[in-house]
Amino acid sequence: MRTELEAAVADALRAPSVHNSQPWCWRISDDEVRLYADEQRHLIATDPDRRDLVLSCGAALHHLRVALAARDLAADVHRLPDPEDRTHLATVTVSRAPHGGDPAVAALYPAIAARRSDRRRMSRRPIPADHLQTLVQQAAHHGATLVPVTHPARRQQLLAVIAEAERLLHEQPGYAGELWSWTHRFPGSHDGVPASHVATPTSGTLNLSPLRQFGAAGLAQAPWLPGQGRGDDAAELLVVTTTGDEVIDHITAGEATSAVLLAATALGHATTPLSQALEIDSTRLRVRRDILHVPEHPQLVVRVGWPATGAPALPATPRRDLRSVLLD
Structure with missing residues (x-):
C-alpha cells in the first residue's frame, strides 16, 4: 500500500x-x-x-x-x-x-x-444557478459555508475591500520584498508564481480588479471577439466562511476550498483563489460585517467563471517533487 x-x-x-x-x-x-x-x-x-x-x-x-x-x-x-x-x-x-x-x-x-489558478479575464457568460448550488453543497459537505456575493452593490463593495486590502498589504513592512521573492524564483526552485501565470491587465472594464498585483505579467488575455463588447466578465465571487476562526477552522476552510475548486473545474469553470481581503484584520472585518452580514468568519474568496472564448489552456504551475517534501 x-x-x-x-x-x-x-x-x-x-x-x-x-x-x-x-x-x-x-x-x-x-x-x-x-x-x-x-x-x-x-x-x-x-x-x-x-x-x-x-x-x-x-x-x-x-x-x-x-x-x-x-x-x-x-x-x-x-x-x-x-x-x-x-x-x-x-x-x-x-x-x-x-x-x-x-x-x-x-x-x-x-x-x-486539470485545475489551474486562472488570473485572466473570464467570459461574460453567466454561471448557471445550479452550478453555484453545487459549489455551495460541496463547501457544506466539508464543514464550511460558501456565500455567493451576487448582488451588484455587495459585489462592488467586495471588490473595493479587496482593492483596499491590496493597498494596505503594499504598505506593510516586508510585503513587497516577500512578494518579489515568490515571483522571481531561481531556476529549478519548482515553486512560486512565474510571470507566465500572471495575466496582462485588461482594459475597458468597469469594476476594480480582484486580482493580486504580482508584478511582471507574461500571460496574454484572450482576444476580444467581434460583437462581444468590452466590459467586466461574469465571474462570480464566492466567500468561504467557517463558524470559528481557530486553526481547525482554517484547515476546514482549506478542505472546503479544495472541494469547491475541484467541483468548479469538473463543471468546466475557471477559478482563482483570492486571499488579500482576509489577510488584513480591518478588511476581514468589513467583509464579515458590512458585506456578508453573517456571524461566520470569512476565510477566502474564490473567483469562478467560464473561461474566456479563445483562451488557451494554462500550463501547470511548477511543483516540488515528492522527495523534497517527505520527512524521514
Whole structure:
C-alpha cells in the first residue's frame, strides 16, 4: 500500500497554496500519512497569523482524500492530533475500502490535474444557478459555508475591500520584498508564481480588479471577439466562511476550498483563489460585517467563471517533487 500512498501524496502536491509556496511536509508509513505545516515557507509579512499557510495545507489534505478515494482507499482523518506540535495538522489512517472508495469524492479526481489558478479575464457568460448550488453543497459537505456575493452593490463593495486590502498589504513592512521573492524564483526552485501565470491587465472594464498585483505579467488575455463588447466578465465571487476562526477552522476552510475548486473545474469553470481581503484584520472585518452580514468568519474568496472564448489552456504551475517534501 505504501506505493499507492506515495502516489496519492504526489497528487496532493497539486493543491493550490498562497503564492504557490507549497508550505507542507509529509510523512508516509505503510498505512498512514501525516501532514505537517512547513513553517520555513511561512509568508510572515503576507500571512502573519498563519491563516493562509494552514488553509493551503487544508487544501492539500482534501486533495489527498480525493486521491485516496480514487484508489479505492478509505481515509480516517484525525486533525490536530498532537497539541504539543502545532505543525502536525493531520494524521490520515488508510485502509482498503471493501466496497471501493467514496464515489462522490473519487469523482473529483480528474479535476486535480486539470485545475489551474486562472488570473485572466473570464467570459461574460453567466454561471448557471445550479452550478453555484453545487459549489455551495460541496463547501457544506466539508464543514464550511460558501456565500455567493451576487448582488451588484455587495459585489462592488467586495471588490473595493479587496482593492483596499491590496493597498494596505503594499504598505506593510516586508510585503513587497516577500512578494518579489515568490515571483522571481531561481531556476529549478519548482515553486512560486512565474510571470507566465500572471495575466496582462485588461482594459475597458468597469469594476476594480480582484486580482493580486504580482508584478511582471507574461500571460496574454484572450482576444476580444467581434460583437462581444468590452466590459467586466461574469465571474462570480464566492466567500468561504467557517463558524470559528481557530486553526481547525482554517484547515476546514482549506478542505472546503479544495472541494469547491475541484467541483468548479469538473463543471468546466475557471477559478482563482483570492486571499488579500482576509489577510488584513480591518478588511476581514468589513467583509464579515458590512458585506456578508453573517456571524461566520470569512476565510477566502474564490473567483469562478467560464473561461474566456479563445483562451488557451494554462500550463501547470511548477511543483516540488515528492522527495523534497517527505520527512524521514
